[in-house]
Amino acid sequence: MILPDKTTLIEDAIAGIRDGATVMLGGFGVPGTPFTLIRELVRQGQRDLTIIKNDANEAGMGVDHLLANGQVARLITTHIGLNPRAVAMLNSGEIDVEFCAQGILAERVRAGGAGLKAILTDIAMQTELGAGKPRIEVNGAEAMVETALRADVALLHADQADVFGNLDYAATARNFNPLMAMAADHVIAEAEAVLPLGDLPPDEVHTPGPFVDQVVRLDALSEEYGVVRR
Amino acid sequence: MISRAAREIAPGMVVNLGIGLPTKVVDHLAPDFPVCLHTENGLTGIGPTLPVEDADRNLIDAGGAYVSTIPGSAFFDSATSFSLVRSGRLDLTMLGAFEVAQNGDLANWKIPGKFSPGAGGGVELAQKAQRVVVLSTHTDRSGKPKLLADCTLPLTAKGCVDRIFTDMAVVDVTPQGFALREIAEGVSVDQVIAATDAELSLPDGEISVF
Numbered sequence: 001m002i003l004p005d006k007t008t009l010i011e012d013a014i015a016g017i018r019d020g021a022t023v024m025l026g027g028f029g030v031p032g033t034p035f036t037l038i039r040e041l042v043r044q045g046q047r048d049l050t051i052i053k054n055d056a057n058e059a060g061m062g063v064d065h066l067l068a069n070g071q072v073a074r075l076i077t078t079h080i081g082l083n084p085r086a087v088a089m090l091n092s093g094e095i096d097v098e099f100c101a102q103g104i105l106a107e108r109v110r111a112g113g114a115g116l117k118a119i120l121t122d123i124a125m126q127t128e129l130g131a132g133k134p135r136i137e138v139n140g141a142e143a144m145v146e147t148a149l150r151a152d153v154a155l156l157h158a159d160q161a162d163v164f165g166n167l168d169y170a171a172t173a174r175n176f177n178p179l180m181a182m183a184a185d186h187v188i189a190e191a192e193a194v195l196p197l198g199d200l201p202p203d204e205v206h207t208p209g210p211f212v213d214q215v216v217r218l219d220a221l222s223e224e225y226g227v228v229r230r
Numbered sequence: 231m232i233s234r235a236a237r238e239i240a241p242g243m244v245v246n247l248g249i250g251l252p253t254k255v256v257d258h259l260a261p262d263f264p265v266c267l268h269t270e271n272g273l274t275g276i277g278p279t280l281p282v283e284d285a286d287r288n289l290i291d292a293g294g295a296y297v298s299t300i301p302g303s304a305f306f307d308s309a310t311s312f313s314l315v316r317s318g319r320l321d322l323t324m325l326g327a328f329e330v331a332q333n334g335d336l337a338n339w340k341i342p343g344k345f346s347p348g349a350g351g352g353v354e355l356a357q358k359a360q361r362v363v364v365l366s367t368h369t370d371r372s373g374k375p376k377l378l379a380d381c382t383l384p385l386t387a388k389g390c391v392d393r394i395f396t397d398m399a400v401v402d403v404t405p406q407g408f409a410l411r412e413i414a415e416g417v418s419v420d421q422v423i424a425a426t427d428a429e430l431s432l433p434d435g436e437i438s439v440f
Contacts, residue, residue, distance in 0.1 A: 028271040028308070031288045054308070055350075081347025082294070090346065102270060102351035103312020110309045123316070124353045126388045159288070171288040172272050175308050227285045227296065 003164040003197055008214040013188045014040040017153050021046065024109065024154040024184055025053040025063065026177035029082075032169065033062045034157040034190050035224040037216065041155075042069050050074040052109070052151055054102065054176055056086035061224050067095070076149065078102040101129060104146055106179055111148035113182025118147045154184035158207075161191035162198075165212030166205040174206065181207040190216045231414065233258045234440040235324065235365055235395040243321040244268055244314070246355055249293035251365040252324035253279075268320060270311050270351040275303030292351065312351065316358045323359035325352065327366040327394075329381045332407040332428040334391040336364065337383035349386060356387035368396035368425050375427035377401065377408060398422050400440065406431060412438045 014037060017023065023041075027033030033053075042065045049071050056063045056077060066072050067085050074096045080086040089095045100108065101124050111119050120143040124130045134145040156177045159170035167189055169177055181187055189207075194217040232251065236258035239245055246268045247253050256276075259265065267276040269291040276291060277298035285296035314320060329337040336356050339349035356362055369375050377394065393411075394401045399422045400412040409431045413422055419437060423430055 028292075029290055029294050031271075031290055077348060079348040079350035087347060097348075099348040101349060101353040102308065103315060103354045106308040106312055123357060124387075127353065127385045129349065129353065171286060171305055172269075172290055173288040174305055175272050178307050179309055225287060227282050227287050228294070229282050230294075 003209065005163040006165045006209075006212065006215045007163050007194060008216055010037065010040050010190075010216045013037070013214045013216055014044055016186060017041065017044075017046050019046050020048045021152040022050040022052065022150075024151040024180040025051060026154070026156045026175065026180050027057075027062070028054050028172065028175035029057070030061070030225065030228060031171065032157050032173035032175045032177050033057060034155040035062055035222055036218055037155040037188060037190050038062050038065060039222070042066060042071070045069065045071065047071050048073045050076065052076045052149060054078050054105065056080040056083035058082045058228070059084060074098070076100060076105070078105050099129060106176065108146055108149040109176065109179045109183045112150035113179060116148050118145050120144065121146055149183060151180070151184040152186065154180040154187045156181055156187065156189040158189050158191040160193045160195060160200060161189055161212075161215050162195045162200045162209070163215060164197060165189060165209035165215050166200050167191070167207035167212060168200060168204055169206050178207045181211045187212045188214045188216060190218050192218050192221065231365070231395050231397050234400065234412070235363065238324075238363055238393070238395075239265055239322065241265065244274070244319055246270065246315070246320055246323045246359065248323065248325040248352070248355065250326045252326065253291070253293060253295065255324060255365070268311075268314060269297070270308070270315070270355070272306050272308060272311050273297070273299070273303060274314075275300050277303065312354055315351070315354045318358065318360060320355070320359045322361045322363065323355045324363050324365050325356060327364045327376060328370075329376055329378055329383050330364055330366075330391050330394055330403070331378055331381045332403065334389040334403040335381045336362070336386045336391050337381045338386050340384045342384065352386050356390045361392050362390045363393040363395060364391050365395050368398040368422070375425055377426045377428055379428040398425060401426075401430070404431075409433075410437065412440050415439050
């Protein structure tokens with residue numbers, strides 16, 4: 001037996017995203033953000049997207065290009081304070097923003113990936129982040145329903161992949177990537193190195209290949225991946 | 231104030247230092263002090279902050295500073311990171327504040343109409359850390375007290391704050407409200423009272439100075 005090769009040209013991978021799609025983006029700040037896949041999504045110009053990402057990156061990086069190009073209708077996120085355009089578009093009503101506590105965003109994505117419909121939590125139950133969400137009693141205590149999140153497409157950034165789509169993330173670039181890998185109907189991973197089968201030791205695989213549909217090899221890293229000089 | 235706050239960290243603790251003033255606390259810990267620092271973007275065992283020329287582009291803390299690992303560090307995903315927070319493994323968090331109420335309510339994520347960047351991981355840190363201490367100036371830039379009878383801004387978490395370190399004082403949140411524990415050198419008790427917009431109980435006898 002041999003595991004199938006999922007390496008794909010970036011143009012073909014991103015062309016599968018439709019207008020109106022819900023798209024998960026890995027990353028926390030720079031590390032783990034699939035900047036090259038996002039650039040291609042900007043080039044192709046799919047519109048009316050719902051973006052699910054921890055943050056909105058910074059000016060001139062990642063999500064900021066999608067916002068500047070008018071491709072985003074809705075953002076489900078935890079913190080956009082480092083992106084003035086995102087804050088301005090929220091304030092002007094140009095985009096709809098749903099804020100979520102960070103670990104609850106992670107659990108909603110994980111639940112979506114695990115085939116669950118929702119999670120029950122007490123986080124943010126007594127704040128405006130919890131306003132309007134259903135409450136139920138669990139073992140005598142009140143809990144709040146947070147619905148699971150799934151997406152049409154997840155775009156991930158891996159340090160290393162093999163051609164089957166086993167993924168390995170570097171340092172704090174792991175963040176939301178392995179959770180989103182499980183929570184979308186179609187998963188596209190860009191990788192800094194794409195290895196032959198067998199070169200990624202099974203014990204070092206963070207995301208198993210069956211979760212990944214397409215692997216895009218990064219020939220070069222743009223400036224966006226670099227160290228930010230603030 | 232920062233060096234005084236650093237003494238709040240006991241040997242063996244798992245600690246998350248929030249963005250802003252709290253991150254400076256680490257500069258006051260001895261290199262051989264046994265403590266595990268956590269950052270919610272997926273690292274325990276945070277090592278020294280690095281200048282950009284030495285930075286690893288994939289190794290940041292939640293505030294975006296370039297940090298390093300130390301022997302024993304671990305990386306993990308965001309769900310694991312907040313499992314650590316919500317399950318009670320985080321002994322202490324130090325957070326910034328816009329407002330703290332005398333019942334321990336904390337507001338530090340939103341000023342309606344002016345500033346609404348989202349709370350990031352702050353809600354879970356405030357609600358679930360075993361001990362929550364606030365590091366903040368005693369008043370805001372316009373001189374308005376931050377320690378209040380009731381918060382006016384949207385809350386991060388209710389009744390979560392245990393202790394407040396300011397440039398003027400150390401104040402505990404007790405079932406009876408704010409209790410003044412220590413004052414900064416050169417500050418009088420009357421000045422602290424005047425800069426606090428809530429009842430402040432005073433210690434018996436002489437107050438210690440930090």
